[in-house]
Structure formats: C-alpha cells, structure tokens
Amino acid sequence: MLKYEEIALDIQHKINSGEYLPNDQLPLEKEMCVQYGVSRITIKKAMDKLVMSGSVVKRRGSGTFVKDVDYNEVSDVSASSQFTGFSGNFKNKEIVSKIIEFQVINPTEEIANKLKMETDEFVYYICRVRYADNDPYVIEYTYMPIDIIPGLKKDVLRNSIYKYIEETLKLKIKSAHRTVRALLPNELEQENLEIAENFPILEVEQIAFLDNGQPYEYSKSHHRSDRFEFKSISVR
Structure with missing residues (x-):
C-alpha cells in the first residue's frame, strides 16, 4: 500500500470511529505533514482520495472538512456483506x-x-x-x-x-x-x-x-x- 493510501485509510478510520465528526475541520496540510512525516504532495493525494470517496469536502480558503453524513446510516452495498x-x-x-x-x-x-x-x-x-x-x-x-x-x-x-x-x-x-x-x-x-x-x-x-x-x-x-x-x- 502506498503512503498516501495509508494516510487516507487512517483518516477514514478516524471519521468512522467518531474521532472526526461531521463538519469537523481536518488538521491543516502542514500539520499533517508533521504528524505523518511526509511531504505536502503526499498529504494532498491522501485528501484527494478522501474527497473522491465522498468522506470529506474542500472549502476554498477554509480547509478540508468531514462531510455531514451519518456513516452509521450509510450502509455499503449489502448489509450482510459489510466488513462488520x-x-x-x-x-x-x-x-x-x-x-x-x-x-x-x-x-x-x-x-x-x-x-x-x-x-x-x-x-x-x-x-x-x-x-x-x-x-x-x-x-x-x-x-x-x-x-x-x-x-x-x-x-x-x-x-x-x-x-x-x-x-x-x-x-x-x-x-x-x-x-x-x-x-x-x-x-x-x-x-x-x-x-x-x-x-x-x-x-x-x-x-x-x-x-x-x-x-x-x-x-x-x-x-x-x-x-x-x-x-x-x-x-x-
């Protein structure tokens, strides 16, 4: 797994677990660079992956925010086939x-x-x-x-x-x-x-x-x- 994918997965886990709540602002890119020990390009790729998955949204001039979605209510395709x-x-x-x-x-x-x-x-x-x-x-x-x-x-x-x-x-x-x-x-x-x-x-x-x-x-x-x-x- 590539580093940006690991970071995206870690942030998604924090969203799913409630550490980051709907409408919460994620740490700034420079803060995450320090937290994960990577470049801004890697953090940007991780954020882009989360945006594409529908988990977060970027607001120009403000930062990146968790989308206002109840992740406990949004099942995946099949209730019996999810990983829970x-x-x-x-x-x-x-x-x-x-x-x-x-x-x-x-x-x-x-x-x-x-x-x-x-x-x-x-x-x-x-x-x-x-x-x-x-x-x-x-x-x-x-x-x-x-x-x-x-x-x-x-x-x-x-x-x-x-x-x-x-x-x-x-x-x-x-x-x-x-x-x-x-x-x-x-x-x-x-x-x-x-x-x-x-x-x-x-x-x-x-x-x-x-x-x-x-x-x-x-x-x-x-x-x-x-x-x-x-x-x-x-x-x-």
Missing part, C-alpha cells in the same frame, strides 16, 4: 445463523479464477441463513480458500466469520467488489426465506480482499427484497 458483517449491522437484534451446508470441496474453474487459485486446491463451501429477531433476511453461499482462512468450524459459522478472520486469525480485511442484481428465488430460498416463488430477491455477488490483495471470499448473498436497503454516496 450481518451481526454488526443488527447489534440491537438477536442474530441466529442456520447452517444448511458446510463442506470442503475443490472449486470450479469459475470460482478458482475469482479466488486466484487452482481447481485442485480446496475451499470451504458454506450455505447459511441469517436471522434477526427470528426473521429470515438473507441466505448466503460462500467460498473461502482453506489455506487463507484456516480452522473454520461450525461454531464460527453460527456467529461472525469476519470477527474470526480479524480477531482470531489477525488478518486485515481491505476491500470488496460487489454486483447487485434482481432474481426470483429457488425452492431452497422460498422455504428458508419464507417467501413465495414470485417474490423478488436481491443478489449481492462479492469478491473480498485482504490488505495484501489476496482474495479470501467469493460469495452470493440472496436477500429478501423487503428487508434489503441499498445506500450509497455519489461524488462528481
């Missing part, structure tokens, strides 16, 4: 995960390509339904390389996989590429999501990466459309 996980997005609800299938398999060529591995290597295949206060929200179909995410067991799957990755394995989750599309449910989804065959669902297809660029997850999450929200920030 499904559990983190429903902290005030009782979360239950029902494991439908859990096995070690060889990936298909398509999945192997997504995960940058060979078809003779092994992945976990996980199919589970996520409930909040006894209401089914999403059924997830997940593939993870066992050499990247070792030691997965059913007790982990019943809770938060992301928490296990970061707190137990000490790996750093970095980014994800996601695609959202509308579908009709299959029989398994009709039964487990408690919906009719003509009830629309929303699929979130995801490839997720660690901070070293290694893909560690390929998944498709099928959401009940009445319990799914898409929120985003667009910046020109």
Whole structure:
C-alpha cells in the first residue's frame, strides 16, 4: 500500500470511529505533514482520495472538512456483506445463523479464477441463513480458500466469520467488489426465506480482499427484497 493510501485509510478510520465528526475541520496540510512525516504532495493525494470517496469536502480558503453524513446510516452495498458483517449491522437484534451446508470441496474453474487459485486446491463451501429477531433476511453461499482462512468450524459459522478472520486469525480485511442484481428465488430460498416463488430477491455477488490483495471470499448473498436497503454516496 502506498503512503498516501495509508494516510487516507487512517483518516477514514478516524471519521468512522467518531474521532472526526461531521463538519469537523481536518488538521491543516502542514500539520499533517508533521504528524505523518511526509511531504505536502503526499498529504494532498491522501485528501484527494478522501474527497473522491465522498468522506470529506474542500472549502476554498477554509480547509478540508468531514462531510455531514451519518456513516452509521450509510450502509455499503449489502448489509450482510459489510466488513462488520450481518451481526454488526443488527447489534440491537438477536442474530441466529442456520447452517444448511458446510463442506470442503475443490472449486470450479469459475470460482478458482475469482479466488486466484487452482481447481485442485480446496475451499470451504458454506450455505447459511441469517436471522434477526427470528426473521429470515438473507441466505448466503460462500467460498473461502482453506489455506487463507484456516480452522473454520461450525461454531464460527453460527456467529461472525469476519470477527474470526480479524480477531482470531489477525488478518486485515481491505476491500470488496460487489454486483447487485434482481432474481426470483429457488425452492431452497422460498422455504428458508419464507417467501413465495414470485417474490423478488436481491443478489449481492462479492469478491473480498485482504490488505495484501489476496482474495479470501467469493460469495452470493440472496436477500429478501423487503428487508434489503441499498445506500450509497455519489461524488462528481
């Protein structure tokens, strides 16, 4: 990771954690040069990255300010696929995960390509339904390389996989590429999501990466459309 990207990530973390609040002015460029031990060009590139992400805004003659956005309310593309996980997005609800299938398999060529591995290597295949206060929200179909995410067991799957990755394995989750599309449910989804065959669902297809660029997850999450929200920030 380049230095300006590290600085942008650190400032974004401070915004997300509430150290910098909406409408707060960030330190001046010369102050951040001293704080991070870098040149003004590096700080400017970090600020430009944050501006492009929609996190901050530059005001001519005044400085750089945190945008007035409630970052706790702006989910990413999928509530179940954010890096806080499904559990983190429903902290005030009782979360239950029902494991439908859990096995070690060889990936298909398509999945192997997504995960940058060979078809003779092994992945976990996980199919589970996520409930909040006894209401089914999403059924997830997940593939993870066992050499990247070792030691997965059913007790982990019943809770938060992301928490296990970061707190137990000490790996750093970095980014994800996601695609959202509308579908009709299959029989398994009709039964487990408690919906009719003509009830629309929303699929979130995801490839997720660690901070070293290694893909560690390929998944498709099928959401009940009445319990799914898409929120985003667009910046020109």
